[in-house]
Amino acid sequence: MNGxxxxxxxxxxxxxxCSKGDRSSVQAAPPAAQPAAPAGDxxxxxxxxxxxxxxTGTAPRNPAIDMSEEAACKAKYPTTPTEENVVAGPANVLAxxxxxxxxxxxVGQTFPAPATPVVLDQNGCRYHPHVLGIMVGQPLEIQNSxxxxxxxxxxxxxxxPFNVSQPGxxxxxxxxxxxxxxxxxxxxxxxxxxxxxxxxxxxxxxxxTGPDGSFSIKGLPPGTYTIEAWHEKFGxxxxxxxxxxxxxxxANFTFAAH
Amino acid sequence: MIHALVLLTIVMAQDTxxxxxxxxKWCAGCHGADGKGDGEGARHMxxxxxxxxxxxxxxxxxxxxxxxxxxxxxxxxIDEGLSGTAMPAWKTRLSDRQRRDVLAYIKAFSTAFSDTxxxxxxxxxxGAPGGGTSAEALRVGRQFYDSIGCRKCHGDQGRGDGxxxxxxxxxGQHPIFAANLHENWRFHGGGTVEDIYRRLRTGxxxxxxxxxxxxxxxxxLTDEQLWRxxxxxxxxxxxxxxxxxxxxxxxxxxxxxxxxxxxxxxxxDVYWFPLVGQVIHKERWFAPAVxxxxxxxxxxxxxxALRVVWDDxxxxxxxxxxxFVGRVFKTLDGDDSTREQPAAWPDxxxxxFPVSIPSGMERPYFLMGSASAPVYQWRWSSAARTAxxxxxxxxxxRFDPLAGGSGPAAQAVYDHGQWRVVLTRALASxxxxxxxxxxTGRAIPVAFFASDGSNGEHGTRMAISTWYFLxxxxxVPARVFISPVLAMMLTLGLGMLVVWRAQQKTSxxxxx
Numbered sequence: 042m043n044g045x046x047x048x049x050x051x052x053x054x055x056x057x058x059c060s061k062g063d064r065s066s067v068q069a070a071p072p073a074a075q076p077a078a079p080a081g082d083x084x085x086x087x088x089x090x091x092x093x094x095x096x097t098g099t100a101p102r103n104p105a106i107d108m109s110e111e112a113a114c115k116a117k118y119p120t121t122p123t124e125e126n127v128v129a130g131p132a133n134v135l136a137x138x139x140x141x142x143x144x145x146x147x148v149g150q151t152f153p154a155p156a157t158p159v160v161l162d163q164n165g166c167r168y169h170p171h172v173l174g175i176m177v178g179q180p181l182e183i184q185n186s187x188x189x190x191x192x193x194x195x196x197x198x199x200x201x202p203f204n205v206s207q208p209g210x211x212x213x214x215x216x217x218x219x220x221x222x223x224x225x226x227x228x229x230x231x232x233x234x235x236x237x238x239x240x241x242x243x244x245x246x247x248x249x250t251g252p253d254g255s256f257s258i259k260g261l262p263p264g265t266y267t268i269e270a271w272h273e274k275f276g277x278x279x280x281x282x283x284x285x286x287x288x289x290x291x292a293n294f295t296f297a298a299h
Numbered sequence: 300m301i302h303a304l305v306l307l308t309i310v311m312a313q314d315t316x317x318x319x320x321x322x323x324k325w326c327a328g329c330h331g332a333d334g335k336g337d338g339e340g341a342r343h344m345x346x347x348x349x350x351x352x353x354x355x356x357x358x359x360x361x362x363x364x365x366x367x368x369x370x371x372x373x374x375x376x377i378d379e380g381l382s383g384t385a386m387p388a389w390k391t392r393l394s395d396r397q398r399r400d401v402l403a404y405i406k407a408f409s410t411a412f413s414d415t416x417x418x419x420x421x422x423x424x425x426g427a428p429g430g431g432t433s434a435e436a437l438r439v440g441r442q443f444y445d446s447i448g449c450r451k452c453h454g455d456q457g458r459g460d461g462x463x464x465x466x467x468x469x470x471g472q473h474p475i476f477a478a479n480l481h482e483n484w485r486f487h488g489g490g491t492v493e494d495i496y497r498r499l500r501t502g503x504x505x506x507x508x509x510x511x512x513x514x515x516x517x518x519x520l521t522d523e524q525l526w527r528x529x530x531x532x533x534x535x536x537x538x539x540x541x542x543x544x545x546x547x548x549x550x551x552x553x554x555x556x557x558x559x560x561x562x563x564x565x566x567x568d569v570y571w572f573p574l575v576g577q578v579i580h581k582e583r584w585f586a587p588a589v590x591x592x593x594x595x596x597x598x599x600x601x602x603x604a605l606r607v608v609w610d611d612x613x614x615x616x617x618x619x620x621x622x623f624v625g626r627v628f629k630t631l632d633g634d635d636s637t638r639e640q641p642a643a644w645p646d647x648x649x650x651x652f653p654v655s656i657p658s659g660m661e662r663p664y665f666l667m668g669s670a671s672a673p674v675y676q677w678r679w680s681s682a683a684r685t686a687x688x689x690x691x692x693x694x695x696x697r698f699d700p701l702a703g704g705s706g707p708a709a710q711a712v713y714d715h716g717q718w719r720v721v722l723t724r725a726l727a728s729x730x731x732x733x734x735x736x737x738x739t740g741r742a743i744p745v746a747f748f749a750s751d752g753s754n755g756e757h758g759t760r761m762a763i764s765t766w767y768f769l770x771x772x773x774x775v776p777a778r779v780f781i782s783p784v785l786a787m788m789l790t791l792g793l794g795m796l797v798v799w800r801a802q803q804k805t806s807x808x809x810x811x
Contacts, residue, residue: 110462190448192509195365196470201417202356203365204502206509208447212517216365219416230507231451233466 087260088284090292094135094254094270098298100127101274106166106234113188114166124234125171126274127298134254135296137172138272139240141223141247142258143279145266152244154178158215161227161237163191163207168227168237172273174247175239178217185212191235196226200241223271238273270294318404321397326405329385334408342632343585344385347473355409356470358503359488361421364510367411369419373402383478383485422500422512427492428523431530440531443524447511449532452477457535458716460612463507465620465753470505474626477507479610479716480532482590484540496529541571541591546742546768549596555604556597559712559719564606567595572747574762579666580695586631587762588612588751592648598771603737604723605769607648607747614713615681615752616643624755644752645682647761648720651675651746652735652769654691662744665766667692675735677707677722681752684711687722691733695759701733726771742768 103123108115128136158180162169166187175181183193185207194204199220207214218225218241229235240247246266248256258268265283275296282290323332329340329348336350349357359376360368377398380388389398406412430436444450444457452467454460457480469475483490488498502510514520547570556563572594576587593608613620624641652675653663668674670693678698679687689706692698707724728734737743747764750756 190451192507194507194509198354201354201365202470202504204504204507204509205364205513206447206502206511208514209519212513212519214513214517230467230509231448231463233463 086287087262088287089257089259089289090261090266090268090282090284091255091257091289092140092292092294094138094140094250094256094272094294094296095133096129096135096275096296096298097133100129100133100298103127104234108166111166111187111189111232117165122165122167124236125167127272128171128252130252130254134250134252135272135275136250136252136254137170138250138254138256138270138294139172139174139224139238139247140250140256140258140268140270140294141174141240141242142244142261143267143269145264146244146246147262147264150244152176154217155245156180158182160184161193161239162186163193163229163235166191166229166232166235168235170237170249172224172238172249173240174249175218175241176245177219177221177241177243180215180217181239183207183214183216185210190231191229192231194228194230195239196228197222200225223269224273236273240271268292270296272296314400314403315407317397318400318402318407321393321401322404325389325393326401334405340385345473345586345627345630346384346469346475347471347630348385350471351405351408353409355406355411356505358505360419360501360504361424361497362419362501363422363512364502364504367417367419369421370402370406371421372419373405374398377402379489381487382490383482383487424493424497424500425522425526427496427530428526431492431526432534436527437531437534439524440527440529440534443520443528444531447514447520447528449528452507453480454612454716456715456717457481457532458610458612460716464612465617465623467507467623468626469507472626473630474623475506476588476612479590479612480535481610483533483536485590490533490536490540492526492529492533495532496526499525499529543572543767544570546770547594547596547745549598549603549605549769549771551739551772551774552597552599555599555602555723556606557604557708557710557721557723559606559608559710559721563597564595567597567606570594570767572764572767574747574749574764577666577695577748577759577761577763580759582759584756584760584762586627586754588754588756589749589762592747592749592764594747596769596771598726598737598739600774601727602723602725603771604721605650606719606721607650608717608719609648609749610717611646611749611751612716613646613751613753615646617753618643620753624753627755639755641755644750644755644757645680646718646752647681647748647750647757648679648687648718649748649761650677650679650687650722651692651748653744654733654735655731656735656738656741656743662766664694665746666763667695667698669694670697673733675733679709679711679720679722681711681713681718685709689734701730706734737771739771739773742770745769 103126105121105123154176159173159175161181161183164186185191188210190208192204192206195202199222200218205214221243222241224238224240227237246258246261248258250256261284263285267279268282269277269279271277278294280292282292327338329338331337334351336348341348355367357368360372378390380386411417450461451463452461459477459479461477464477467475467477488494499511502508515522571591573591574589576584578585589609589611595606597604621641628638654673654675663672663674673691673693676692677687677689686708688700690698690700707722709720709722711720726737728736744766746766748761750761
């Protein structure tokens with residue numbers, strides 16, 4: 042009985058997710074993903090988890106990047122650019138944290154991948170965004186806005202790794218991931234400082250914290266969930282959140298910077 | 300149907316059982332009993348042996364980046380081995396059946412091969428366009444070599460010395476060199492122009508080398524232009540892999556060319572000697588960076604000049620390689636219990652001779668002599684760059700510099716991943732007991748040692764050669780040139796005499 046409720050609520054959620062996207066997304070999805078449940082006339086529903094990520098202690102200084110080999114990238118910065126290992130805001134809020142529902146989504150419930158691609162831009166010899174979330178089967182559009190050679194290497198365990206090159210501005214490559222994986226590491230070997238991280242999920246219940254350290258995961262059906270927050274330097278933390286109905290719950294995380 | 304399935308299962312089971320035997324005997328030593336690439340030998344290898352487990356990432360494929368290799372791809376690596384690595388060719392050592400069995404066994408280490416959605420499909424490769432060695436083809440190839448950024452890792456002249464080279468690592472965080480494109484006989488996937496084109500299309504998965512196939516789809520270049528890149532890269536290596544000739548002939552010249560780039564050197568024969576890691580004495584070294592030396596020699600009536608050229612990605616000492624050295628040390632198990640801290644060591648070249656020219660076949664121990672039979676060495680370092688230190692080595696760990704002014708002089712050039720050093724010395728020696736006097740007409744044993752400081756090499760960590768020979772060609776004596784002329788003149792004279800006599804007789808008879 043519970044399962045049925047979940048699938049109905051999930052189906053309603055899917056409708057909202059897919060409403061913007063192209064219907065061909067269903068075809069683009071891997072075989073494991075089922076088409077959305079039959080359309081209903083119920084609008085968006087479900088619970089929401091919001092929160093803020095902070096850290097205690099002093100954040101390590103991000104290393105300066107020596108871009109002297111790439112004048113075209115260097116010219117895009119008024120001052121010496123740095124790596125983005127720890128991006129913090131006022132009052133120790135932490136950006137670039139991938140927060141996702143690690144468990145609790147009913148097994149067997151599937152979500153079609155949106156056709157709208159997630160864009161990963163290489164600009165100024167850095168990745169934008171630095172951390173991203175993407176669904177299994179959803180296109181990842183990798184583009185180069187720099188007039189220099191970048192290679193994009195994905196180091197993955199559950200997914201097939203790849204390594205492709207983009208030697209000029211305007212080049213685009215589209216890739217998809219076939220299995221959930223937190224995280225797939227993306228790196229450029231021409232510019233050893235370039236790293237990006239992709240959280241690949243089978244469902245849409247994930248978010249990346251912005252400059253204010255906050256996140257919001259919407260549309261969760263009722264249930265008890267394990268939420269994990271992942272940060273590239275500070276590791277992971279989990280919390281358990283129970284959602285009943287359309288309420289909004291809070292899950293704050295505090296990492297320790299050593 | 301069921302029968303067929305059962306039969307198939309049995310056949311496959313037999314394959315892997317037989318494959319396991321072959322694997323355990325021949326492969327596990329490096330690749331590990333569980334296929335994780337962690338066998339006993341792995342601790343001494345850069346690049347490390349393939350890890351067959353996990354999601355089965357393979358460098359040498361005919362498939363798109365990220366795809367699995369085909370059976371034919373894997374069999375090719377087994378059959379031919381991977382040049383420039385520790386992986387030998389098994390075609391002549393194992394039977395067809397054994398190689399097929401072990402292939403099946405290797406694939407069983409990863410579930411990826413049994414995933415039907417991942418079935419590999421070879422890319423459709425075009426054939427090489429003609430005129431691949433023409434100046435125009437190479438010009439186009441060079442143009443795209445620059446525009447697609449090959450030089451970032453492989454360097455402006457292709458010696459693996461690009462600006463990104465010191466930062467390169469593979470998926471396992473092991474250090475990795477960008478290939479020296481002048482040594483196609485060491486390319487892992489083969490050195491033909493077709494092999495190079497295929498690597499450009501497929502990339503080398505697990506390494507920093509990406510696939511360039513997307514460039515064609517993006518109309519960044521055409522397939523033919525990518526072929527031109529391959530043809531240009533191929534043109535950087537000699538037509539044939541170099542062959543060792545044991546004796547360096549030093550012709551007699553009027554003057555010595557002291558500068559490494561003096562045009563006088565272009566007409567002198569070059570000799571190549573391979574170097575290998577020093578694995579005899581502790582601290583042993585299994586990952587030498589210098590793979591060989593190119594040697595030329597000339598001499599005048601009173602002096603000798605040796606020109607030694609070798610490829611080295613870094614002009615050491617160079618602190619930008621410290622992270623790389625750290626990765627090298629982490630990958631290789633040292634003989635010492637404590638791991639050494641990376642430092643910016645210089646590059647070094649040692650040229651070794653016996654103390655005196657041996658009269659028979661007996662020579663000192665090739666690896667730096669011994670206490671009872673020392674060797675005479677010239678030790679050149681990139682830290683000083685000037686005259687090498689002459690001295691006597693009495694074993695690998697003892698070197699006694701020689702005082703006195705009769706040591707060699709040197710001039711060195713570092714240029715785009717290559718050292719060119721000319722060492723000169725007087726033939727005669729004021730200290731004939733320890734400093735070899737060079738003489739014509741006798742083969743003089745010579746050996747070469749080189750270390751790349753930016754690969755963590757110093758002390759006993761170096762690349763070594765065995766004994767070869769240096770022969771100072773003798774001046775050709777004047778009689779060699781005069782005798783034939785004299786003989787010709789004599790013959791001509793005698794012939795004319797005979798003719799003259801015959802004519803005399805004829806005219807005498809006519810008068811009669």
